[in-house]
Amino acid sequence: xxxxxxxxxxxxxxxxxxxxxxxxxxxxxxxxxxxxxxxxxxxxxxxxxxxxxxxxxxxxxxxxxxxxxxxxxxxxxxxxxxxxxxxxxxxxxxxxxxxxxxxxxxxxxxxxxxxxxxxxxxxxxxxxxxxxxxxxxxxxxxxxxxxxxxxxxxxxxxxxxxxxxxxxxxxxxxxxxxxxxxxxxxxxxxxxxxxxxxxxxxxxxxxxxxxxxxxxxxxxxxxxxxxxxxxxxxxxxxxxxxxxxxxxxxxxxxxxxxxxxxxxxxxxxxxxxxxxxxxxxxxxxxxxxxxxxxxxxxxxxxxxxxxxxxxxxxxxxxxxxxxxxxxxxxxxxxxxxxxxxxxxxxxxxxxxxxxxxxxxxxxxxxxxxxxxxxxxxxxxxxxxxxxxxxxxxxxxxxxxxxxxxxxxxxxxxxxxxxxxxxxxxxxxxxxxxxxxxxxxxxxxxxxxxxxxxxxxxxxxxxxxxxxxxxxxxxxxxxxxxx
Amino acid sequence: xxxxxxxxxxxxxxxxxxxxxxxxxxxxxxxxxxxxxxxxxxxxxxxxxxxxxxxxxxxxxxxxxxxxxxxxxxxxxxxxxxxxxxxxxxxxxxxxxxxxxxxxxxxxxxxxxxxxxxxxxxxxxxxxxxxxxxxxxxxxxxxxxxxxxxxxxxxxxxxxxxxxxxxxxxxxxxxxxxxxxxxxxxxxxxxxxxxxxxxxxxxxxxxxxxxxxxxxxxxxxxxxxxxxxxxxxxxxxxxxxxxxxxxxx
Numbered sequence: 240x241x242x243x244x245x246x247x248x249x250x251x252x253x254x255x256x257x258x259x260x261x262x263x264x265x266x267x268x269x270x271x272x273x274x275x276x277x278x279x280x281x282x283x284x285x286x287x288x289x290x291x292x293x294x295x296x297x298x299x300x301x302x303x304x305x306x307x308x309x310x311x312x313x314x315x316x317x318x319x320x321x322x323x324x325x326x327x328x329x330x331x332x333x334x335x336x337x338x339x340x341x342x343x344x345x346x347x348x349x350x351x352x353x354x355x356x357x358x359x360x361x362x363x364x365x366x367x368x369x370x371x372x373x374x375x376x377x378x379x380x381x382x383x384x385x386x387x388x389x390x391x392x393x394x395x396x397x398x399x400x401x402x403x404x405x406x407x408x409x410x411x412x413x414x415x416x417x418x419x420x421x422x423x424x425x426x427x428x429x430x431x432x433x434x435x436x437x438x439x440x441x442x443x444x445x446x447x448x449x450x451x452x453x454x455x456x457x458x459x460x461x462x463x464x465x466x467x468x469x470x471x472x473x474x475x476x477x478x479x480x481x482x483x484x485x486x487x488x489x490x491x492x493x494x495x496x497x498x499x500x501x502x503x504x505x506x507x508x509x510x511x512x513x514x515x516x517x518x519x520x521x522x523x524x525x526x527x528x529x530x531x532x533x534x535x536x537x538x539x540x541x542x543x544x545x546x547x548x549x550x551x552x553x554x555x556x557x558x559x560x561x562x563x564x565x566x567x568x569x570x571x572x573x574x575x576x577x578x579x580x581x582x583x584x585x586x587x588x589x590x591x592x593x594x595x596x597x598x599x600x601x602x603x604x605x606x607x608x609x610x611x612x613x614x615x616x617x618x619x620x621x622x623x624x625x626x627x628x629x630x631x632x633x634x635x636x637x638x639x640x641x642x643x644x645x646x647x648x649x650x651x652x653x654x655x656x657x658x659x660x661x662x663x664x665x666x667x668x669x670x671x672x673x674x675x676x677x678x679x680x681x682x683x684x685x686x687x688x689x690x691x692x693x694x695x696x697x698x699x700x701x702x703x704x705x706x707x708x709x710x711x712x713x714x715x716x717x718x719x720x721x
Numbered sequence: 722x723x724x725x726x727x728x729x730x731x732x733x734x735x736x737x738x739x740x741x742x743x744x745x746x747x748x749x750x751x752x753x754x755x756x757x758x759x760x761x762x763x764x765x766x767x768x769x770x771x772x773x774x775x776x777x778x779x780x781x782x783x784x785x786x787x788x789x790x791x792x793x794x795x796x797x798x799x800x801x802x803x804x805x806x807x808x809x810x811x812x813x814x815x816x817x818x819x820x821x822x823x824x825x826x827x828x829x830x831x832x833x834x835x836x837x838x839x840x841x842x843x844x845x846x847x848x849x850x851x852x853x854x855x856x857x858x859x860x861x862x863x864x865x866x867x868x869x870x871x872x873x874x875x876x877x878x879x880x881x882x883x884x885x886x887x888x889x890x891x892x893x894x895x896x897x898x899x900x901x902x903x904x905x906x907x908x909x910x911x912x913x914x915x916x917x918x919x920x921x922x923x924x925x926x927x928x929x930x931x932x933x934x935x936x937x938x939x940x941x942x943x944x945x946x947x948x949x950x951x952x953x954x955x956x957x958x959x960x961x962x963x964x965x966x967x968x969x970x
Contacts, residue, residue: 339809
């Protein structure tokens with residue numbers, strides 16, 4: 240074999256794929272990310288778990304495991320893990336120049352761009368593991384306990400792609416600007432970049448989609464409505480940016496042609512995602528008028544009044560039935576009193592209410608707070624009266640008369656009378672009264688409640704028999720109370 | 722004898738400074754010493770031969786490959802070993818991992834990596850420290866790890882820049898034996914300030930000054946050039962000083 244034949248044979252020989260597992264093993268094992276991953280996973284789990292299922296501090300905590308909630312919380316873990324992934328990737332990317340290994344590395348056979356890609360993979364992989372670990376840690380208890388629904392994989396995918404974007408951006412930043420300050424700066428910058436769009440005041444715009452954790456507090460998709468479609472524009476945006484960041488590294492590391500081709504593809508994809516996000520509105524934001532209701536059958540349990548909850552909350556039905564009936568007990572058998580209480584979505588508008596039926600949003604013991612007022616205020620009827628103008632003096636008001644009270648729309652002047660009776664129901668069932676204001680024309684609510692409570696039971700029952708239907712329809716004012 | 726290094730008229734500029742000036746060099750199998758004062762261009766020549774930098778002018782063929790061609794350069798690098806003057810390292814890697822990392826980057830066949838790494842570490846006398854993290858090693862030990870990564874792929878062209886810096890006398894003796902052994906099968910180019918290394922290990926030597934090769938011959942020939950010279954502690958040093966003095970006058 241002559242010299243040229245030897246050269247040609249050597250050039251054609253490709254060994255790189257064999258290097259991949261070994262390099263990845265070393266990069267991952269010795270990377271700071273793997274070292275920190277148990278702590279990061281624990282912190283991410285703690286924040287996700289206690290913010291969702293594990294804490295009674297959370298007002299929305301129901302005790303039920305909901306797939307929508309779990310999927311969303313997994314996605315939103317990006318707020319914790321994303322900036323960390325970026326910071327660590329930036330640190331790893333800058334190490335060759337920081338450590339003075341660049342000269343030596345540049346003489347090795349594996350092309351620089353692929354070497355950098357392996358290095359990034361080693362930095363990103365532990366975070367993918369953390370993310371998937373979180374999916375398991377939250378998904379397993381949800382799978383065991385959830386009584387309805389399925390995971391929303393679109394949410395989980397958005398979080399994963401965003402995590403890769405964070406890591407890729409951090410790596411590119413560390414590669415282009417190898418300084419010991421790059422890592423903390425890029426982590427803080429990304430954290431802020433994730434938070435800023437979440438504060439976008441216009442919830443109908445797509446600005447919030449620039450953050451993977453956008454609108455996390457709105458719970459737009461719930462068990463009553465279809466989850467928004469997969470945020471394809473977010474996946475395009477974050478995926479395109481991740482690919483562009485890595486392509487920029489590849490260009491500088493020597494793979495100029497492949498890097499430029501990747502940039503040519505990735506940047507338009509990212510730009511398309513950006514434009515689509517800004518123009519598409521907010522798929523996560525709740526819009527009751529547009530959201531498609533999910534068909535379901537209520538799960539009900541009898542008592543003084545029948546209590547029905549969404550099947551996703553069926554495990555909490557006995558507790559809810561007890562709480563609702565504790566509040567409703569003085570009204571059982573009263574003429575015009577609801578005989579049924581159903582769980583509704585927090586965001587339901589009055590048109591969704593069923594005439595003659597009490598409603599509540601939160602379940603378990605928390606149901607007391609909603610149902611106490613719903614038992615004495617038929618919002619469907621009041622809405623109809625207000626919208627048709629059949630009853631003079633009815634105006635819709637979003638202000639809360641005398642402060643506090645149920646977090647829904649009420650109507651004056653009937654509201655105050657309904658509020659007094661509702662407060663009485665709540666107080667006698669052991670529920671804590673909401674805080675009240677003391678300005679303007681606000682009457683002394685405590686005196687009125689105490690006065691109503693001090694009535695002879697037979698006299699009060701007689702008054703309720705005579706007036707409850709009018710009270711629920713908003714035709715009773717404070718002056719009409721006994 | 723086949724020439725593993727063929728440099729014809731190579732020069733290298735950094736800005737306005739010409740660090741290598743029209744260097745012509747052909748080196749075959751054996752240990753080749755590169756001597757010269759600070760700033761003579763030894764490190765730049767070695768970096769050029771190691772394909773870390775490209776020459777500004779001239780042609781270069783290494784092991785029969787043209788390093789300016791990406792495909793040939795990649796193939797060449799699989800048979801290349803390089804120890805830079807200033808060796809950077811990853812403090813959290815173990816000795817084994819550091820050497821293995823470079824073995825993998827040199828695209829050694831997977832099955833050969835483990836035994837080759839163990840052998841290279843043994844050859845530099847660090848077998849007992851294979852699992853130690855790099856940050857726990859002394860300067861001399863780190864230098865030896867650098868040599869191990871350079872020889873792990875049994876290179877046909879081995880380029881060592883100041884390999885004995887930081888080594889104690891015993892380690893230096895071992896190193897020279899190692900280099901002589903490696904020089905049996907391939908080309909070893911050693912850049913050094915220490916003329917005794919050249920005398921003990923090299924079959925041929927070149928002396929550089931101001932970016933050019935001003936002497937080329939065997940250590941014995943360099944020694945002979947020092948006859949009558951009074952400056953220098955050893956015959957080889959006297960030859961070194963004599964050549965440099967002659968060049969500069």
